[in-house]
Amino acid sequence: MKTNTGPETPATKFLRKHQVAYSSHLYAYEEHGGTKVSARALDVDEHQVVKTLVMEDESEKPLIVLMHGDCKVSTKELARQIGCKKVEPCKPEVANRHTGFLVGGTSPFGTKKAMPIYIERTILDLPLIYINGGRRGYLVGIDPQDLQRLLSPIVVQAVLK
Numbered sequence: 001m002k003t004n005t006g007p008e009t010p011a012t013k014f015l016r017k018h019q020v021a022y023s024s025h026l027y028a029y030e031e032h033g034g035t036k037v038s039a040r041a042l043d044v045d046e047h048q049v050v051k052t053l054v055m056e057d058e059s060e061k062p063l064i065v066l067m068h069g070d071c072k073v074s075t076k077e078l079a080r081q082i083g084c085k086k087v088e089p090c091k092p093e094v095a096n097r098h099t100g101f102l103v104g105g106t107s108p109f110g111t112k113k114a115m116p117i118y119i120e121r122t123i124l125d126l127p128l129i130y131i132n133g134g135r136r137g138y139l140v141g142i143d144p145q146d147l148q149r150l151l152s153p154i155v156v157q158a159v160l161k
Contacts, residue, residue: 005024006024006025006026006133006138006140007024007026007133007134007135007138009107009110009133009134009135009138010100010101010107010109010110010111010112010134011101011107011109011110011132011133011134011140012024012109012110012133012134012140013110014109014110014150015109015140015142015150018150020142020146020150021142021143021146022133022140022141022142023140023141023142024133024138024140024141025038025042025130025133025138025139025140025141026137026138027041027042027137027138027139028041028137029104029105029136029137031104034051034069035049035051035069035070036069038069038130038139039069039130042130042139044130045070046068046069046070047068047069047070047071047126048068048069048126048128048129048130049068049069049070049129049130049131049139050066050067050068050069050123050129050130050131051066051067051068051069051132052064052065052066052106052107052108052131052132053065053066053067053073053089053106054089054090054094054095054098054099054103054106054115055073055075055078055087055088055089055090056087056088056089056090056094057079057082057084057085057086057087058084058085058086062090062094062095062098062113062115063082063087063115063116063117063118064099064108064111064115064116064117064118065078065117065118065119065120065156065158066108066117066118066119066120066123066131066147066153067120067123067158067159068120068122068123068159071120071159072159073120073158073159074158074159075087075088075158077157077158078118078156078158081156081157081158082116082118082154082156097112098111098112098113098115099111099112099113100112100113101132101134101135102136104136105132105134105135105136105137105138106132106134107131107132107133107134107140108131108147108151108153109134109150109151110134116154117151117152117153117154118153118154118155118156118158119147119148119153119154119155119156120156120157120158120159121155121156121157122159123144124144124145124148124155125144126144127143128141128142128143128144129141129142129143129144129147130142131147
């Protein structure tokens with residue numbers, strides 16, 4: 001298991017505990033910069049950078065959606081596929097409470113509360129993805145098959161075209 005040294009976070013502890021190889025990538029975090037900034041800093045295609053979005057259904061039950069950095073989630077299509085009336089983003093303080101991570105540093109690994117995780121189908125076709133490592137300005141490079149094995153996300157097709 002090779003890892004570059006990066007910060008110790010609940011996400012990296014989770015990955016190490018499950019013996020998953022990952023690479024660490026620190027970059028200068030920019031408020032509201034999103035995946036455009038991290039992709040540019042890492043010199044990778046923004047499509048390979050996966051954002052971790054904390055949303056909620058009409059009953060305010062939280063869920064996580066993993067989406068390509070250069071794509072938007074069709075909340076209407078997602079709600080239809082998962083059998084909800086509606087899905088919308090959580091307020092930042094609510095997302096923080098559910099995950100234990102600050103918005104901009106949310107990782108699907110090592111969240112405070114277990115939540116259903118949905119992943120855009122095409123992410124699993126990539127050879128390598130970069131996803132938040134549990135801190136602003138910190139991504140981990142990981143094989144999407146490891147992510148699938150660890151988190152058992154529900155595969156959806158919810159890219160906004």
